[in-house]
Amino acid sequence: MSATQRAVLIRAYGGAAAAEVADIARPAAGPGQVLVRVRAAGVNGIDWKVREGYVRDAFPLQLPAVLGIEMAGAVAAVGPGASRFRAGDRVMGPLGRLGAYADFVTVDETNLVLTPPGLDDVHAAGVPVAAVAAWHSLHHAGPITAGQRILIHGAAGGLGGYAVQYARRAGAEVFATAATAHLEYVRSLGADHVIDYRTQRFEEIARDIDLVVDYVGGDVLDRSWQVLTKHGAIVGTSSPDILARTPPGRRGLWFTNKPDAALLERLAAEIAKGTLISKLSEVVGFDGIPAAIERNRTGPRIGKVVADFSR
Incomplete structure (x- = not known):
């Protein structure tokens, strides 16, 4: 050998x-x-x-x-x-x-x-990595309950596809962003509202969101604060500086998988x-x-x- x-x-x-x-x-x-x-x-x-x-x-x-x-x-x-x-x-x-x-x-x-x-x-x-990280990131801000409104960015990707399924199983109302070519796939996973990030502004569609799970980062994180409820949270996996970018009075959490x-x-x-x-x-x-x-x-x-x- x-x-x-x-x-x-x-x-x-x-x-x-x-x-x-x-x-x-x-x-x-x-x-x-x-x-x-x-x-x-x-x-x-x-x-x-x-x-x-x-x-x-x-x-x-x-x-x-x-x-x-x-x-x-x-x-x-x-x-x-x-x-x-x-x-x-x-x-x-x-x-x-x-x-x-x-x-x-x-x-x-x-x-x-x-x-x-x-x-x-x-x-x-x-x-x-994806199956486990999607589960833990979805629950990182607290338990998921029926009726919660959850926005998942990057919903067609490795983590996002699992997160859509987990959230749907828990009875949440799922908003999901994806590219034009991937919309039907995300819809097939159980997303209630599928948003084409190439042609639509998610902040004009998703309102009163209890939890944003951000697998994308960049300006998507900065645009997401406005869609949250008063006590809503954003869990980020792609923005190591999320805590520094969290506005006063808002809840932003950095997630790393184990x-x-x-x-x-x-x-x-x-x-x-x-x-x-x-x-x-x-x-x-x-x-x-x-x-x-x-x-x-x-x-x-x-x-x-x-x-x-x-x-």
Whole structure:
């Protein structure tokens, strides 16, 4: 077995060319960890934000750094003290850090769950971060109750698609923004009011909103305060400076995701059964990861992009 492996990494912060495919040393599982042979990995917005140094204050790195935060594969080896899995088990999960774009990766066993039999590795790789983060971000400001009016920005994306479904299940009235080509998809997920952000101003349609979940950021955050009720809140995942941009008397919350294996296990089972919709818009090969990261930055898309390491 080779002592090196493929990886997608950055040596310095920068644009599209900063992410490259290179050979690095293969790791060994430490205490409480398993070594996973990665078969597929999900592409996320955090990849290009890390690449460009956009979140360097929130997530300081030692460069070079391997990108990627979620994956699916099979356990190759078990480290000292790890007991939840054995070699050969199919697993999926977030790393809880960077490093998923590599043929082998070490992961704390507490972050992982067994991949349901009805879910292949490519589809499984796009689930761990978005499905869990959408759930926790939706509930970050407090419990969701029937009749609440919720506005979800970026509703066709990886997180947004799940958030629409969760909010609808809870009995909320769901307002959702999306690009023109993605409106019908968002409507099919259960959104009550679908807003085309290219041709419509959401603040002219969404009123008396109890909760805004902002997966977009930029000026969308600044325009969203006016649609809130007096005690409404905005949860942001794309604006690290949301607290500084929160007007006096308003409630703005910054959300960062954390692994939640118990929740992931439940949601993955629902996806495998078909009771929760998980959408892939594109599957790329390993060498296509750097370009896929850049496409994630430059344009909206439905659902998730996943890299199939066998391609």
